[in-house]
Amino acid sequence: MNHTIFDDIVSGKMKSWKIWEDEKFLAFLTPFPNTPGFTVVIPKYNPGDYVFSLDDNLYSEMMLAVKKVAGILEKAFDTPRVALIFEGTGVAHVHAKLISRFMVIWQRELVRQCRTSRRFMRNILVG
Template structure:
């Protein structure tokens, strides 16, 4: 069971911003920028492109809705999308507020936020998503 499956099962807490029966979006606890999100299918599948077509397209549409709210909550010119998939063997999409190209550079040091800051950011995003 991956760490993401444990989050889905409620065994590990997360700063959730959106959820339905099939998908979940939550703050990355090692973010590149404020508002850096992970969007996952609740079904554990290792590789994004191994998802069945319905789950894949559903995940993309869910991520789009989340990205629109993210851009409103954390103002930025663009929300970047990245699929890395090497750290956790559970399909996931990174949504990253971008102010410039370096905002999505995974080799940069990760940002550090307090639990209060994470909670405040998550709440702003939840409100913007509706």
């Protein structure tokens, strides 16, 4: 595999904000997040850039690592959910992107309105 920026992060040549690691995986905050806590989880060696080409053992181990890191983010950022993306683009090294999902006031109001609308429509349609 070609050398990537993630190889430099794993080796320590490039600084990163590590939040978790074990012998096989590393999780770090992105330097330019679009939301607080935006985190990347990578295998410490480059197995390629497509998650579904990983062998079953590595795939399973990576998903368990991602789950651990998601739990860390939920606690650290007091967020009800963490989104997961495997794009397979940008850096040619398989990586999971974890994004804390924050429920802001306008979203709570929107959820309330949607629930009210559903009840209203159900009453009209069902009678």
